[in-house]
Amino acid sequence: MKNKTLLLARTLIKNGEGLNLKGSSTFTKIAILIVFAILIPSFMFGIAFVVTGLLTVLKSMGQEGVILSWGIAINSTIVFVFGIFYVISTFYFSSDVEMLLPLPLKPRQIVAAKFLVVTIYEYFTTAIFFLPIWITYGVYMKCSPMFYLYGLIVFLLLPVTPLSIASVIIMIIMRFTNLSRYKDTVRMLGGMIGIFLGLGLNIVMQNVLGRMSPEEIMELVQKGENSLVVLTSGIFPTARWGAEAMIYHNQLSGFMSLLIYAGFSILIFMILLWLAQLIYLKGAAGLSETGSKRNKQGRKQLAEEAVRGSVIGTYTRTELKLLFRTPIYFINCVMINFLWPIFILLPLIFQPEEINVIRELSQVMNRPGIEGMILAGAFIAALFFSASNGITSTSISREGQELFIKKYLPVSYRQQLTAKILSGFLLGLVSVLSMIIFGILVLKISIWLSLLILAVVWLPVLYTSLTGLLIDLYNPKLDWDSEQKAVKQNINVLYNMLAAFVPAIGSAAVFIFSLSLPAALIILTLEYVLLCLLLGKLLFTKGVERFIQLEV
Amino acid sequence: MIELKNVSKTYGGTVKAVDNLSLTIPDGEIFGFLGPNGAGKTTTIKLIAGILNADSGTILVNGRDIEKEALEAKKQIGYVPDTPNMFLRLKGIEYLNFMADMYDVSTEERKERIERLSRHFGMTDVLQDRIQSYSHGMRQKIVLIGVLLHNPPVWILDEPMTGLDPRSSFLLKEMMREHADRGNTVFFSTHVLDVAEKVCDRVAIINKGQILFCGTMEEMQEHFKKNSSLESMFLELTESEE
Ligand SMILES: Nc1ncnc2c1ncn2[C@@H]1O[C@H](COP(=O)(O)OP(=O)(O)OP(=O)(O)O)[C@@H](O)[C@H]1O
Numbered sequence A: 001m002k003n004k005t006l007l008l009a010r011t012l013i014k015n016g017e018g019l020n021l022k023g024s025s026t027f028t029k030i031a032i033l034i035v036f037a038i039l040i041p042s043f044m045f046g047i048a049f050v051v052t053g054l055l056t057v058l059k060s061m062g063q064e065g066v067i068l069s070w071g072i073a074i075n076s077t078i079v080f081v082f083g084i085f086y087v088i089s090t091f092y093f094s095s096d097v098e099m100l101l102p103l104p105l106k107p108r109q110i111v112a113a114k115f116l117v118v119t120i121y122e123y124f125t126t127a128i129f130f131l132p133i134w135i136t137y138g139v140y141m142k143c144s145p146m147f148y149l150y151g152l153i154v155f156l157l158l159p160v161t162p163l164s165i166a167s168v169i170i171m172i173i174m175r176f177t178n179l180s181r182y183k184d185t186v187r188m189l190g191g192m193i194g195i196f197l198g199l200g201l202n203i204v205m206q207n208v209l210g211r212m213s214p215e216e217i218m219e220l221v222q223k224g225e226n227s228l229v230v231l232t233s234g235i236f237p238t239a240r241w242g243a244e245a246m247i248y249h250n251q252l253s254g255f256m257s258l259l260i261y262a263g264f265s266i267l268i269f270m271i272l273l274w275l276a277q278l279i280y281l282k283g284a285a286g287l288s289e290t291g292s293k294r295n296k297q298g299r300k301q302l303a304e305e306a307v308r309g310s311v312i313g314t315y316t317r318t319e320l321k322l323l324f325r326t327p328i329y330f331i332n333c334v335m336i337n338f339l340w341p342i343f344i345l346l347p348l349i350f351q352p353e354e355i356n357v358i359r360e361l362s363q364v365m366n367r368p369g370i371e372g373m374i375l376a377g378a379f380i381a382a383l384f385f386s387a388s389n390g391i392t393s394t395s396i397s398r399e400g401q402e403l404f405i406k407k408y409l410p411v412s413y414r415q416q417l418t419a420k421i422l423s424g425f426l427l428g429l430v431s432v433l434s435m436i437i438f439g440i441l442v443l444k445i446s447i448w449l450s451l452l453i454l455a456v457v458w459l460p461v462l463y464t465s466l467t468g469l470l471i472d473l474y475n476p477k478l479d480w481d482s483e484q485k486a487v488k489q490n491i492n493v494l495y496n497m498l499a500a501f502v503p504a505i506g507s508a509a510v511f512i513f514s515l516s517l518p519a520a521l522i523i524l525t526l527e528y529v530l531l532c533l534l535l536g537k538l539l540f541t542k543g544v545e546r547f548i549q550l551e552v
Numbered sequence B: 001m002i003e004l005k006n007v008s009k010t011y012g013g014t015v016k017a018v019d020n021l022s023l024t025i026p027d028g029e030i031f032g033f034l035g036p037n038g039a040g041k042t043t044t045i046k047l048i049a050g051i052l053n054a055d056s057g058t059i060l061v062n063g064r065d066i067e068k069e070a071l072e073a074k075k076q077i078g079y080v081p082d083t084p085n086m087f088l089r090l091k092g093i094e095y096l097n098f099m100a101d102m103y104d105v106s107t108e109e110r111k112e113r114i115e116r117l118s119r120h121f122g123m124t125d126v127l128q129d130r131i132q133s134y135s136h137g138m139r140q141k142i143v144l145i146g147v148l149l150h151n152p153p154v155w156i157l158d159e160p161m162t163g164l165d166p167r168s169s170f171l172l173k174e175m176m177r178e179h180a181d182r183g184n185t186v187f188f189s190t191h192v193l194d195v196a197e198k199v200c201d202r203v204a205i206i207n208k209g210q211i212l213f214c215g216t217m218e219e220m221q222e223h224f225k226k227n228s229s230l231e232s233m234f235l236e237l238t239e240s241e242e
C-alpha cells in the first residue's frame, strides 16, 4: 500500500510544477529569483529579530517557552485555515480526481497521496514562520542538539493535525453535498459551509479551552516555569505538547510530550484515512456531472434570452459567470472577497466579549484629526483585499488552452483586456464595499467620511486590477490540466500582492507625517490617478502587444 | 477566398509545423485538407483563423490581411476548432448569445438563426442546459451553431465530422455544399477520405508542413496515372515520404 501511495504522491507533485517559471524569459526568471532570494530571508530575519526581543522580555518572567507554543499554535491555525481551501481544491475539484478514480487504488491511498502533496506544499509556508522561531530560540537558550532533533520532528508533524481536521470536515460535507442534481452549486455552498464551520470551530476551540479569568492568567504568569504554555493549547490543541517537547528536550517529560504530540497527530491522520476509505469515493465520484433539464419550453425562453448586448458588457458578464460557476474559481477568487469581513465578524459572533475591544477601537477611530490616516488605512486595505482575490492576476492563466478562442474572436484586444479589468474591478469593489459597511456599522465611522472614502477608494482597486493583468500577461500559466493550477498554484497572485506595496508608500507618508484629511486626500488621489493612467497606457500598448504574441 | 503566400510557422524554435506553404482557395469551392497526424493541418487552420502568428508569409481572407486588418478578416471567418470543449460552464443559449454579441448579430437575426439551426441539429431542448452536460457530438453542434450565427462567408472547420451522428454529418455536408454554391468558401480538414472524395471540389495533401499534392480528384488520378481510390493514392503519397 505504501509504495503505491508514495508513487502517486510523486506523480501528483511532478504534475504540478511550482514556480511557474517555464516559458518566461531569462530576465524574468532572474528577477523572480532575486526577489525571492531577498524577500524570504529578510522576512525570516525580521521574525528572528522580533523573537529575540520577545525572548529577552519573556525570559525575565520565566515564560520564554511561550514563544514556541505561540509559534506552533499560530502556524497550525494558518495551516488549518488555508488547508480548508487546499483540501477542497485538491481532494475534490482537481481534474486528476476523475483520472484517479478508475485506477485500482484504494480510496485511502488516493487521499493519503493527496494529503502528502498538500503537506509538502504547507512545509514551504510553515518553514518561513517556524524556522526563525525555532532556530532563534535554540541559539538564544543555548540548547543541545537534542532540541533541534525534537524541533525537526515537531516541524515535520506540524501540518498533520490541522490538515487532518480540515480534511475530515470537508470530506463529511462533500459526502452529503454529492447528492444533488446541481452539484457545482451545492458543492460551492458546501465549501462555504466548510470554511465557516472550520473558522467557527477554531474560534469555539479557543473559547472553550482557552477561557480563563484575568486573575488566573496573572497567577500563571507569576508562576514562571513556562506555565503560560498551557494557555496556548486553547489556540491549537497540539501546540502545548509540541512546545513542551522542545522546551524540556533534555528531560523525560519532554520525551513524553513528544510522544503525545506525535501520537495525537498520527491518531488523527489514521482517523482521516479510515474515514476516507468509507466516504471519499461517494463524495468524489461524478464530479463533472451537472443537472440537465431537457427543457421543452425552449422556444419561449429563447425569445426572452436571445437579446443583443454590448461587446464589453457581454464579455465581462461571461467572465463573471465563469468565476461564479467554476467551483475552484469561486472559492479562490470570489469567496475571498467576502472572507475578510467574515474573518473579522466571526469572532464577534462566537466571542461577544471582543465587543469591548471593538468599542475601544471605534473610539480611537473617531478621535478628531486622524481622518487622514483612516483614509490612508482604507487605501491600504483596499489595495490588499483586491490584490488577494487574484482575479485579474490569473485572468489570462484561467483561459488556459482555451485562450485560442479569444484570438479568433473579432474583438480588439483592447476591448478584451478592458473587460477583464472590469470583472476584477467589480468584484474588488465588493470587498471594499463590505469593508466600508463594516467601518460604518462596527467601527462607527461617520457617514460623511465613509462616503468620502467610497468616492476615492476604487482607485487602489483599479490599480491592483491593472498590475494584476499586466503581470499575468507577461507570465501566464496556460499549460494546466486542472483549474486549480490556474489560480491556486499561480505565483502571479503573490507578485500582484508585492506590486501592491509600491503605492502603499503614499499611505505610509500620510501615517508618518500624520497628514490632515485634505492633504491625504490630495496626495493619495493624485498618486493613484497618475499610477493608473500610466498602467492603463502600458496595458493598452505593451499589454496588447503581449496578448498578440501569446500562443497556445 | 483564402490566400496563403509562403507561410511558415515553427513551434518553439524547433518543430517546423508549416513550411513555406502557398495555397489559394477561390470562392464557391469546398476545399479538403488531408494529411497524416502531425502533418500541420491544425496549425495551418489556426494561422488562417488568426490564432497563431505566422513567422513569415501573408494570409488574406476575402482580401483582408489576418495580421494587418485582423478584426475585419476575423469577421469573415467562421471557425470550428478540433476540440469542442469550451465554455463548459455556460448554458448552450448563453454561449450562443456570447458568440452573437462578439460578432455583432442583431436580436432579430440571432433569434431566427438560433431557432432554425438548433431545430436542424436537434438541440432546441438542451439550450437551457450547461454545455458540460452535453455529449461530445452535442458540444460540436453547439460550437457549429455558434459559428454559423453571424453568417460568415468563409468557413474553416477542423475535423468537423468526427463525433457527429450520421444525420448531423449528412446535414453538415449539405450545408457546406449550399454555402459554397452561394459563392462562399469552405475549408475543412478531415481524416475521412470518403467524405473528402464525395464532398470536396479540390483537396490538398500535406505532410511535414509541405503540400504534396493539390488539385481536383480527376487531376489527382491523372497525376497517378491510374483510376484508384483516394485512399490508395493517399497512402502512396504519404508513404513515399518516409
Ligand atoms: N502547441 C504546440 N507546440 C509545439 N508543437 C506543436 C504544437 N501543436 C502542434 N505542434 C507540432 O506541429 C506539428 C503539426 O501539428 P498539427 O496539430 O498542425 O497537425 P495535424 O495535421 O492537425 O495533425 P492531426 O491529424 O493529428 O490533427 C506536429 O509535429 C506537432 O507536434
Ligand SMILES: [Mg+2]
Binding pocket: B041, B042, B043, B082, B158
Ligand atoms: Mg489537427
